[in-house]
Amino acid sequence: MMRFLLLFSRQGKLRLQKWFTPHTDREKKKIIRDMMLIVLNRPPRTCNFLQWRDLKIVYKRYASLYFCAGMEDQDNELLTLEVLHRYVELLDKYFGNVCELDIIFNFEKAYFILDEFLMGGEILETSRTAVGASLEDADTLQETMEEYMSRPAY
């Protein structure tokens, strides 16, 4: 089971955080700090997995963003790498050529996509099209509501 998923930039700014187990605020901050320290200090060609406390940490760097996931001991690391990749693909599909700015400005969409395919630390939906479809539905609903609300009342 995935314990947490963090996205942060190379300068150490947190862009996205998703926690699958309860932690106090202090603990969260500590974990984030530790992760950044460890991951950002890794030399470029080292392997993507490391051991931290009793968790395995899987991280991957896409352009300027680091995707970092904390897994339990029995999980398969290569699979997690693929989970991260799948997430990036979904983001790419939705935003079209996604970059960090997209995530910064539309973070609620990013969280939405994440929730669609990861639930409770496990992967929920592996099909790209299914996730895409539900996203579209949500968007349509949102636009309808906006239109509906902005119509002048007669």
Place this chain on the structure above:
Amino acid sequence: MDTIVSSASTDLQDYTYYFVPAPWLSCKLLRLLQCYPPPEDGAVKGRLVECLETILNKAQEPPKSKKVQHSNAKNAILFEAISLIIHYDSEPNLLVRACNQLGQFLQHRETNLRYLALESMCTLASSEFSHEAVKTHIETVINALKTERDVSVRQRAADLLYAMCDRSNAKQIVAEMLSYLETADYSIREEMVLKVAILAEKYAVDYSWYVDTILNLIRIAGDYVSEEVWYRVIQIVINRDDVQGYAAKTVFEALQAPACHENMVKVGGYILGEFGNLIAGDPRSSPLVQFNLLHSKFHLCSVPTRALLLSAYIKFINLFPETKVTIQEVLRCDSQIRNSDVELQQRAVEYLKLSSIASTDVLATVLEEMPPFPERESSILAKLKKKKGPGAVSVTELDDSKREAGELNGGGERAAETAAMAASNASTPSPSADLLGIRSSAPMSAAPAAAGSLLVDVFSEAGPAAPAAAAAAAVNNDGFLRELEQPTDASEALLVEGSGDADSAPASDDPAPPLSDADDLLNKFVCKNNGVLFENQLLQIGIKSEYRQNLGKMYLFYGNKTSVQFAGFSTTVSCPGELQSQLNVQSKPVEPLVEGGAQIQQVLNIECLTDFSEAPLLNIKFRYGGALQNLTLKLPVTINKFFQPTEMASQDFFQRWKQLSQPQQEAQKIFKANHGMDTEVIKAKLLGLGSALLDNVDPNPENYVCAGVIQTKGQQVGCLLRLEPNGQAQMYRLTLRCSKESVSKRLCELLSEQF
């Protein structure tokens, strides 16, 4: 699962991830399969094996796509399959194939795969079939350890070396790990140090090699050598006589190096202090030289080390009187006696006084060589486990820690299991002969009863386990033997009792006849009220009783010594024959279920109606593992329990003595002393009897005189007792005068057994 793996990629269009069909689902299914034990049904098993083989085969094919994602997904399934194979641990050819596959990965271009391969091999190394296969890759692993750029991969390689270490390659692996230690990252040094220490200890055929290794360890990574490591090396050196001389010499040479680490000074100081005499013959390492060497490091050390060195100096004074003056000078100098640290100052002053005042004999006794340590669980292992976190203890360590025959804790748990197995065999005669055989071969008589049960079981277990473990086991058993010292006859009776019971466990519902040695037990309790009444491998019964006037309350504690619960547990107290009218025993019922390792309590209320000579019977019935257990004991309720002591002056005593002069009222017995004739012991027993010990009554001071009143519901019986010991003949004459004939007789019987 099968369909997914063997289907063509076109079937599951949408779920295909870079040409690998449904990777996440496959992995989840494989993980699910790990949760179940391997299938027994032949057909299912066949399909499963086929499936796994297909996966392994696919790994061999050339990749369909250049993309890294494809290979990642494919390999993810592969690793999952491998961990399933490891988990099943039953198909040797699959295991070997998996091992070979991993071996190929070890040299793969991609770092990720190397990392994972090393990690998987670590778990593979613990299974027996593949251990050999893993060892063939040792060269690659060592290479990886040396040349890898990535620190986490190096760490995994070190872990793997630790896991695959066994007797044949121990020396090589330890040497490699030591050389790696010199260049290793600071963060993992401590862990590596612990691992090297554990490996060196476990596979040390030749203890001098072990000492060398540890000293090297201290030399290389002195800062990271935690306390446990050097405590352990000192324990080992002290426990093994043969290596002491060698250790002293090596330590001496090591200390001569100019830049010596503080831990080395500590170890050196201790060992030279204890065993310096073994190398004093050599002129190069004469006592004075040794002392100068140690003293030269003195000022460079921290306070605890200095304290240790001071102790070593006083030991030198004992071993080498010729150095006494020099050392005393040192101790006397201001920097010691007026040292700002209290500990050092105290030590210096005390040692100085000790050396100047005490004679050589006294000094020798005070500073006698340290006795061998009792074996305990290696604290290093404990520290390693703590360090790695609860989840990360490898399987090998758990197995090893279970296999270490010296562990008391581990031994205790296994003892429960062997007790369970032994008990289930108890009904057939031949295993019980074994039980007796094993027990009698252990040449000890037990320690106090509570600990005795645990130790006894470990001993009967330690027999078969000892050949498996290394020489360490012999050391451990020696340690045990030394620990168990004073025999107490009472506990011996218990031992005999226990094995006797294993023979006679009839599976009938009727109350079993009282055990043959029940009388011995009874005698044990004449003079005391608390203790363990009965013990066998399943059950331990303790009692605690208190009496007041003619009423008594007895608490019975039934302890379940096994880890399995007792069902249908019931106890009945019965008073046979006349006893019914003489003694009234009421008991509260107990719960029918006793959990493993639990203890339940039962309260008995006893009322003495009139004097009695029989003992009530306690019958216990329960079901253990399907077999019905039935045993009957005599409850240690004797007439003397209702004794009330009465003080009286000598005239009163003699007056009453004359009053009770009728022949029926007197009971006299002359008997040989069964135990030693120690005054204090006799006094204690008489007091335990419940009567008042009267002083200055009998003209002969050697004799013991007691008086008391036995309280029953109906009447009170006055009792006077005179015990005359005859030291030269080792005999006693016991005279009892009571107002009731039966009481005298009974008390006489009881007491003659006690002395």
